[in-house]
Amino acid sequence: MLTFQQQFSQAWRKLFVQFSPEYWSLQQHEQCLAELLQAYQEPQRAYHQVQHIVECLALFEKVQSQIEDGLALQLAIFFHDVVYQPRSASNEQDSAMWMRQQLAGALPQTQLEKIVTWILATQQHATTPESDLVYLLDIDLAILGSSAVRFAEYQQQIRQEYVWVDELIYQEKRTQVLRQFYLAQPLYQTRYFQQHYEQQAKLNLLQALG
Numbered sequence: 001m002l003t004f005q006q007q008f009s010q011a012w013r014k015l016f017v018q019f020s021p022e023y024w025s026l027q028q029h030e031q032c033l034a035e036l037l038q039a040y041q042e043p044q045r046a047y048h049q050v051q052h053i054v055e056c057l058a059l060f061e062k063v064q065s066q067i068e069d070g071l072a073l074q075l076a077i078f079f080h081d082v083v084y085q086p087r088s089a090s091n092e093q094d095s096a097m098w099m100r101q102q103l104a105g106a107l108p109q110t111q112l113e114k115i116v117t118w119i120l121a122t123q124q125h126a127t128t129p130e131s132d133l134v135y136l137l138d139i140d141l142a143i144l145g146s147s148a149v150r151f152a153e154y155q156q157q158i159r160q161e162y163v164w165v166d167e168l169i170y171q172e173k174r175t176q177v178l179r180q181f182y183l184a185q186p187l188y189q190t191r192y193f194q195q196h197y198e199q200q201a202k203l204n205l206l207q208a209l210g
Contacts, residue, residue: 004050008040009033011057012078018071024106032102039082039098047157048084052143053077059139063192068132072111075099076118076136086161092123127189138193144181144204145188145197151204178208 002010016029040050056077060067067073079099084091096119100112107115118133125137143154162170181187182205188194 004054005037005041007054007057008037008050011054011074012036015071015074019106024103028106035102036078036082042084044086044161045084046160047154048081048161052081055143056139059142060135063135063139063190066131066190066192067135069111069114071107072115072118073132073136075103076115077139079115080119080122080136080140086164092120095119134189138188138190138197141181141188141201142193142197145193145199145201146204147200148204148207151208155208175209178205181205182209 012033013029016024016026019029037050040048040053042049057074060070060074060077064070079095079102081091081095082098083094088094096116099119100116103112103115118136121128121133121137122140125141128134128137144151146154158174159170165173182202186194186198187201188198
């Protein structure tokens with residue numbers, strides 16, 4: 001079975017054919033992959049790492065027939081957490097800037113700016129009428145509707161990322177976040193995720209809230 005790193009690399013390399021060769025060389029593509037992998041394996045990460053991106057890409061495969069701009073959505077997945085510092089409030093902005101710098105000239109400006117907007121939207125997860133963006137936001141939150149075992153692992157991974165926070169304060173803040181998700185009606189914005197993940201997500205969240 002392929003490791004998460006191998007799956008990540010394989011998915012990235014598949015995207016190369018969708019770039020214009022005169023603006024984006026194989027060498028640039030491989031260099032970007034190396035930098036992405038290095039970023040997602042930084043020591044402060046427990047959840048926001050290669051596994052999360054691979055899980056998001058697997059979900060993209062399930063809904064790609066519903067997506068208008070598949071390249072943009074996959075790039076948004078690859079880059080949306082590329083900068084992640086648990087103490088920072090600007091991770092999404094920094095990730096979007098990192099993506100823009102890496103892919104400058106490789107894609108049309110309008111497409112780049114769209115991906116920037118989508119990455120920024122993963123900060124608030126607000127309701128949106130934009131047809132592709134709703135899938136990105138649901139994919140990013142699909143972990144909440146994963147199996148009970150994976151959800152428990154996710155909870156531990158998030159705690160590990162905030163290991164420096166006092167336990168009582170962490171539990172209070174984490175409960176606020178999970179309650180907000182639990183009370184969202186519906187939690188997911190697309191029919192696919194509502195049908196396949198909503199019920200399990202609410203069960204997981206209810207159990208976590210005790």
